[in-house]
Amino acid sequence: MERLHELKNGTDIRGVSLENKERPVNLTVNEVRLISKGFYEWLLNNKKGKNLKVAIGCDSRLSGECFKKEVINTLLAYGAKVYDCNMATTPAMFMTTVMDDYDCDGAIMITASHLPYYYNGLKFFTKDGGVDKKDIDEIINFSINNSLKESNDGKLEIRRLIDDYSKILVDKIRLAVDSKKNYKKPLEGLNIIVDAGNGSGGFFANKVLEELGASTKGSQFLNPDGNFPNHIPNPENKEAIESICQAVIKNKSDLGIIFDTDVDRAAIVDKYGNPINKDALIALISVIILNEYPGSAIVTDSITTDGLSRFIERLGGKHHRFKRGYKNVINEGIRLNGENEECHLAIETSGHAAIKENYFLDDGAFLVSKILVYVAKLAERGKDIGELIKELEEPLESIEYRINIDRENYRDFGEGILKDLEECIKNSNEFKLPEKNYEGVRVICDSPKHNGWFLLRLSLHEPLLALNIQSDVENGVKNIEGFVKQFLEDYNLKF
Structure with missing residues (x-):
């Protein structure tokens, strides 16, 4: 049963589900059956009840429908009431636990986010949000121990979740815009295109944008196709971003929207074809959040720029830079609120954005909906959304390297390097450490020939060091690179 533990990927389950030339299959219906049973037993143990209600959905991955059927049949066998939500998004699946008409005890989303077509996985939710790492360990342990008895008295109901969820988004946007000219169609006259990357986000074009009056002519890759034939559905992917930027320019659109496979991440493109992702996206949603909640802390991951910090501070916000990993960022935002430091936004440069008013759920569709409110309001004044971040300072030069560590004990080796680097900087006359740092080693390089910073950190999931320089x-x-290369020579690491 060690194979089940090997499928753990942070706060969810991921594995290879289809034959391919790269990696062996390690996630089949057998593992899915065991793990879904383990989740249900874990729920029963925590809820202290029986015949619980669980919602199931999947994205467009080729193995998704097969796995969904296996999960449903397993839960029915153990007496659950099951909602089959068909194709869905990860955030919408969480919403089944808090929407009055669903009120589920738990939810399972079958997805592997933006990974290649041959992967799949499972994400788990309760009313408290996505499960944590320790919860995954407990779920796997329940899967292995197998103490549940079949009852075969479960009940199945088909639900139109995406229709219900889309209506929530549409109603929120209408209410927030509150257009005196056209309340029902506040986006009328705008051409807004969507790139769903053949994932599960295509609904946003016809069920949200068109309902609000926008034209979506020029939208691309809306049809679900788990082969992902056009580009990787990932707002961080260069090819994907170039594709939506070109589509905006070609169609003379007012806005472009791109989602990842399961719609927990997003980015946008302004009418000039400029991508608004990474730091720019954080800056944009920070403007919106700080307008609504002045003085809020904005939690981000560790690789954000100093220019972003200055931008947030000029708006009256507090930039709280934390660790990589969207769950780390979200949990830090929740922690700050628990310590009476107001935080309404936790966002990673990858496009995972969690907003307090939305259960601190990382939801690409909700993020875009917040932005659309301002798109509509600015359009009434003849202005573009990009104007909100025109004061954001971009670095003159920026680069990222991924440095492979070819060792079995790569984590211990990498942590040793980081410890040595920290000591090296403490003894340096040229560089210095920031007062606060939560991940890896961030180094301030403020001499005239450097005027920047670098961050060296261990990857969360791979045997490598990630190096960001600005x-x-x-x-x-180039000058900062020279120092880092010389330092890493002692460890036989090159980039």
């Missing part, structure tokens, strides 16, 4: 002077990145 500078505001010409050749600054």
Whole structure:
């Protein structure tokens, strides 16, 4: 049963579900059956009840429908009331636990986010949100121990979740815009295109945008196709971003929207074809959040720029830079609120954005809906959304390297390197450490020939060191690189 533990991926389950040339299959209906049973037993143990209600959905992955049927049959055998939500999004699946008409005790989303077509996985939710790492361990242990007895008295109901969820988004946007000209169709006259990357986000075009009056002519890759034939459905992917940018320019659109496979991440493109992702997306949603909640802390991951920090501070916000990993960022936002430091936004540069008013759920569709409110309001004044972040300072030079560690004990080896680097910087006359840092080693390089910073950290899931370098002077990145390369030579690491 060790194979079940090997499927653990942070706060969810992921594995290879289809034959391919790269990796062996390790996630089949057998593992899915065991793990879904383990989740139900874990729910029963925590809820202290019986015949619980669980919602199931999947994205467009080729193995999704097969796995969904296996989960449903397993839960029915153990007496659950099951809602089959068909194709759904990860955030919508969480919403089944809090929407009055669903009120589920738990939910399972079958997805592997933006990973290649041959992967799949399971994400689990309760009314408290997505499960944590320790919960995954407990679920796997329940899967292995197998103490549940079959009752075969479960009940199945088909639900139109995406229709219900879309209506919530539409109603929220109408209410927030509150257009005196056209309450029902506040986006009328705008052409807004969607790139769903053949994932499960295509609904946003016809069920949200068109309902609000927008034209979606020029939208692309809306049809679900788990082969992902056009580009990887990932708002961080260069090819994907270039594709939506070109589509905006070609169609003379007012806005472009791109989602990842299961719609927990998003990015946008302004009418000039400029991508608003990563730091720019954080800046944009920070403007919106700080307008509604002045003085709020904005929690981000560790690789955000100093220019973003200055932008947030000029708006009256507090930039709280934390660790990589969307769950880390979200939990830090929740922690701050628990310590009476108001935080309404926790967002990662990957496009995972969690907003307090929306259960601190990382939801790409909700994020875009917040932005659309301002798109509509600005359009009435003849302005573009990009104007809200025109004061954001972008670094002159920026680069990222991924440095492989070819060792079995790569984590111990990598942590040793980081410890040595920290000591090296403490003894340096040229570089210094920031007062606060929560991940890896971040180094301030403020001499005239550097004028920037670098961050060296261990990858969350892979045997490598990630190196980010930014500078505001010409050749600054090259000069910083020189120091890092020389430092890593002692460890036989090159980039």
